Amino acid sequence: MYIDQLKPNVVVRGPLFPEPVQVIVTVPMGNAVKLVGKGLTTGQVHEPILTTKQLAKLEASPEPSSPRWGSPPARSALRTSPRTSRMPEAVISDTSPLQYLHQLGQLHLLPHCYHQVIVPPTVERGLAGGRSLALVASSV
16 A cells, blocks of 8 residues: 555555554655544544555555544434535534644635534633644634
């Protein structure tokens, strides 16, 4: 597997992960790349920094037809907007995706993926800490 194959929603498998992991975002780091992904079995967030040798040990599955990483657990139904059957009305966000999207200058993508992003109070406190370090935009 090569760095350019690591795109959002691609599912990666291999000896470096205990479960299949769906890519949320990647951050280039010189000759390596930081992968931020969600485990498809446990929902756990994985954030390894992978070298090209480690990437060679991974296999990628095709992108699923709709993103899973922004969806809630299967036991709760997520209504979709009447405007489009693929865009959920709302998603509940954790701190890391918002911080990474800000650092990559990609926060503007959220309205194209979700009609509403719900930020719980504990996440808001984490973002406030990031703002004080200039890691998170004041608009988040």
